[in-house]
Amino acid sequence: MSTNQPRETYEHLIDNSVRSPATHLNRATTERQTMAATGALPVVDLAPFLAGDDKADGVAGATEAVREACRTHGFFRAVNHGVPTELMARALQLSAAFFALPDEEKAKARPADGSEAPLPAGYSRRPANSADKSEYMLVFNPKFGFNAYPADPAGFRDAVEECFTKLTELGLLVQEILNECMGLPPGFLRDFNDDRSFDFMLALRYFPAMNEVSNGLSAHEDGNCVTFVIQDDVGGLEVLKDGDWIPVEPVDGSIIINIGDVIQVLSNNKLKSATHRVVMRKPVHRHSLAFYFNIHGDKWIEPLPEFTSRVGEAPRYRGFMFREYQQLRLRNKTHPPSRPEDMVHITHYAI
Ligand SMILES: O=C(O)CCC(=O)C(=O)O
Numbered sequence: 001m002s003t004n005q006p007r008e009t010y011e012h013l014i015d016n017s018v019r020s021p022a023t024h025l026n027r028a029t030t031e032r033q034t035m036a037a038t039g040a041l042p043v044v045d046l047a048p049f050l051a052g053d054d055k056a057d058g059v060a061g062a063t064e065a066v067r068e069a070c071r072t073h074g075f076f077r078a079v080n081h082g083v084p085t086e087l088m089a090r091a092l093q094l095s096a097a098f099f100a101l102p103d104e105e106k107a108k109a110r111p112a113d114g115s116e117a118p119l120p121a122g123y124s125r126r127p128a129n130s131a132d133k134s135e136y137m138l139v140f141n142p143k144f145g146f147n148a149y150p151a152d153p154a155g156f157r158d159a160v161e162e163c164f165t166k167l168t169e170l171g172l173l174v175q176e177i178l179n180e181c182m183g184l185p186p187g188f189l190r191d192f193n194d195d196r197s198f199d200f201m202l203a204l205r206y207f208p209a210m211n212e213v214s215n216g217l218s219a220h221e222d223g224n225c226v227t228f229v230i231q232d233d234v235g236g237l238e239v240l241k242d243g244d245w246i247p248v249e250p251v252d253g254s255i256i257i258n259i260g261d262v263i264q265v266l267s268n269n270k271l272k273s274a275t276h277r278v279v280m281r282k283p284v285h286r287h288s289l290a291f292y293f294n295i296h297g298d299k300w301i302e303p304l305p306e307f308t309s310r311v312g313e314a315p316r317y318r319g320f321m322f323r324e325y326q327q328l329r330l331r332n333k334t335h336p337p338s339r340p341e342d343m344v345h346i347t348h349y350a351i
């Protein structure tokens with residue numbers, strides 16, 4: 001994750017989703033959150049947290065629902081999360097319009113060489129030797145000035161930036177909820193992870209299934225703190241749970257949230273960074289937006305005392321600098337290039 005990574009080496013940092021059936025989500029906040037499943041994925045209503053009052057009805061139940069989902073699946077579907085459905089649909093639609101442009105047009109959305117960004121921003125495509133088949137636009141928090149945008153389609157940049165802002169707010173909220181779920185002192189994660197310069201978002205387009213089924217994105221775990229996925233109505237994202245691949249069905253207006261390796265390590269495996277993948281089964285493109293709520297590369301990551309010495313449990317991981325882990329993930333995917341078995345997982349630091 002150092003600056004000036006050669007262009008071909010950054011794509012696998014991405015461990016990384018446009019409209020869906022007219023499913024109407026129940027907006028009512030129930031006293032006790034249910035673990036009701038759409039497909040088999042837990043659903044959590046975040047409305048109680050957005051009521052702006054810690055004591056709002058439903059906060060305790062929703063916190064418990066998040067804890068349970070992160071413990072059992074590492075994944076959940078969030079509803080009433082504060083990101084407008086209209087914004088998500090607009091961003092996906094404009095993203096699809098961008099990817100439909102000729103390659104020469106898309107290639108113009110590239111930053112000048114020498115950018116100081118943690119990863120090269122702008123348009124790219126997974127190399128031909130990659131098992132994964134997609135193209136994407138990578139953006140950082142607009143305030144750092146790293147981003148390169150296409151001139152067309154009009155409104156794409158605004159939609160992407162609005163999404164970035166809303167997803168950052170959601171990331172901060174989910175971080176607070178996880179802090180509570182993990183029983184940490186109030187504000188611990190907020191102070192520990194107070195730099196937003198490594199957060200990034202991908203607008204992704206996957207290619208139509210070639211035969212009946214094609215690889216979209218190989219099985220992986222996300223290396224960051226928490227990931228947020230907004231997907232169109234095509235489907236293909238799947239989560240591994242107890243040996244079975246569970247489909248993450250598209251549901252209009254919902255956002256998929258999953259725990260990454262950093263939280264799994266900090267919690268000494270109490271919360272789970274689940275294996276997931278994208279499998280293309282339809283002869284159409286798939287679009288998604290994946291937002292990586294990350295942590296600064298210089299942070300030292302190790303299991304917290306709350307989950308080790310204070311409870312008499314052995315740490316399951318040795319400590320590491322986040323940047324080092326990210327670089328290992330990159331390098332092993334590209335030298336030699338790109339076989340799923342070359343992927344470095346968090347087990348690299350397991351004790
Ligand atoms: O596109 C998706 O639905 C998921 C992407 C993903 O898993 C990732 O980028 O890490």
Ligand SMILES: [Fe+2]
Nearest residue numbers: 015016221222
């Ligand atoms: Fe992922």
